[in-house]
Amino acid sequence: MTEFFKSFASAITTFWRAPRPAQVGMGLFFAASVADGILMPFFALWAHNVAGIPIEFIGLLLGCYAGGELVATPFVGGIADRLGRRPVLLISTIGVGSGFVLLYVVHGAFAAAVALIIIGVFESVLHPTASTVIADVVPAEARRRHFAARRVMSNAGSMAGPALGALLALHSLGLVFLGAGITLLLAALVIAVCLTETRPPGAAPGEDDDDDSLLVLTAAFRDRRLAALMVPVALIELAASWIGAIVPLYAETGGTLTASGIGLLFAYAGAIGVVLQMPITHATERMRGSRIVLWAGVVQAAAFACLFLSPALPSLVAAVTLLALAGMLTGPLVQSIVTELAPRTAQATYQAAFGVVGDIRDAAGPAIGTWLFAFAAVLPWGAGAVLSIAASLGLVSVMRRHEQPEGVSDSPPSDRYDEMQRPQ
Template sequence: MFSTFRGLPATVRTLFAGTIINRLGCMVTPFLVFFLASRGVTGAQTSLILGALGAGGLLGPAVGGLLADRIGRRPTMLIGLVGTAVAQGALFLAPGVALMAAAALLVSATNAMVSPAVYALMADSVDGPRRRQAYALFGWGINIGTSIAGVLGGFLAAHGYWLLFAVDAASMLAYALVVATRLRETGSAARGGDGSEETGAGYGIVVRDRLMLLVLPVLGVQSFVYALTEAALPLAISGSGLSPTVYGTLAAVNAALVVLLQPLVTTRLAHLPQLSVHAAGSVLVAVGVAMTGLADGVAGFVVSVVVWSLGEVVVAGISATVVSHLAPPHARGRYQGALNWTWGVARFTALTVGVLLYTAAGPAVLWWTALVAGVTASALSLGLAKRVTARTRHALAA
């Protein structure tokens, strides 16, 4: 499996190892509802805290992308990682709902700051043709760490929720140590600039990029469809009268498929047009998600998960690669921040509008929406392929 990623620079391999360490400790959020219940937090109060958690996921990428270009990739990662560790402690110790909500906002915001800096750092370190392998390796590390964390989290929660917070904070600090000792700066700080080479400030350079403004909504719709696997799949399982254990089993199936197949699929598809591959994979995701509406037992749910998991494997690393090619070198952090912000919006929409459609309009409406939206977005991405390819060739030749 590792032969797929042979030859990537040490920076990418270090980020891969650090990401696994980091993701091994991402256990608080999945068990947050149970922790809040143990503290006597009511359902309405829990919704407030979860809303704050979602809001932080929208704020963090925008701030992280801006800082990655302004002060550098490494400082931004260190601020995010150390800040998340501190916020985890604040969330555990918070004496009231308002402080819990504020801490939850900080947890998700600081944690979400890290990814734009990581993606920008990898784009700085890897030449264009190999960026997809680099981003796929990063995603592979996320899945490996998350898979182990899912099992470990259940064990630790049974022995005390404080263990979840302690391990999460320790993993963040361990990753920060890796960043501080094993990585070198490649962004504006390394060049002696301030990341403001373009006219205007902040995300103006992204907003003025017409092609980027066409690409982001398409990727956002595709991300929304995928995010329904987190938002609506549990509702479908519950509605079928199945136990939460089934959801855990399906999550394990998804993780196993991604971890086992991603290196092979990434190698096989590396030389094909990336937007065409992404469109095909996104259709698989949309079909798999829509098949959830046909499932009437465990076997049906397993088949649907296998289909959208294969789609997830196919698209791995492509969206970040496309955006890295569109971004000017001095604005890579902000372009990746915009991409991560789009993902945050998609996930937030799936958790709100998606669940509302399921409960108010009915499951069939949601599954048909997912299928039509996913296929339409994939068709639109193919329509943009010629312009993206031309821009990519120009960027790689420069």
């Protein structure tokens, strides 16, 4: 028990001992999670009750948000490698915050869709650049621990956001947009005051480097190591998104939970992440990455199995608990591997490329999951269990190749990246 509390306290210690830019990066993840938590649990209610949007089109409207990210990423995804981290974070947080404020003042489905696309465009570089700031200033051997602390901050935001959103929604559903916008505008102020530029001096592109953003990001995708990592992670994330998207419908049709009860269920999942992330990271520090991801796949499949058996409350609690544990196992590990794969001159580009995994999850996951649910209530859970196991086995293969001794390639990552960018 003493070791557990030491591990839990290490999240706070890691944050306070981290370099100032890394603290700002972690704080930005907290602010972004608070904003999402303020808004997302109440978006469907606002769209249906205030904006008058039919229920069947609400998911499509949310897809505009992820769609904006997907469209923008090829063009601006790696822009922080050229302009610098600080200006990109300033512009993106101001853009996302202003977009949420815009949602507060506009009316109608079309205007809301345009605002969500704009938010997605600015959002496309926010999380990757914040992760890059952490990677810039934290030594390689400490990155996994710092990315774990970053997840703790995100989970803390996921707890605080819905509570703040509930208070705002008591007065007006539209106020949740204003609350989310103000949160990110305050984060922009913190960036302006506290963040110094972290891009390594040698990472600035030369005068003859006139490749556009699309080609530079394509070079990252052409890195077979990154592509091999992204495919199984995308499948795992896609399956995991079904639980968040379908459990509210599953619980409602089963008569298990009310809307407020569902909110508490997911707040509980965020609390698990705050309490257990650092102890789990410490407990698995000496384990091989391939073993960690295999266990994570089994745990995530078990979450789906619980839902397959019953929509009763114990099954719902067990499912969100197991899903949270699976994310805690793989999240910091995969993020640290992405930073290892990235050349020194392309950290932001690789983070943006890997961020496409989240964009695909948000754009396609809920739609696929609800489509399966429409056929049969248990179909997403059976399919999710199978997909989780299959994808984790694929990720195990990737991890084993990554764990092989270096020296297989004739050139370092930075050289291979440069070669991929040269015109043929």
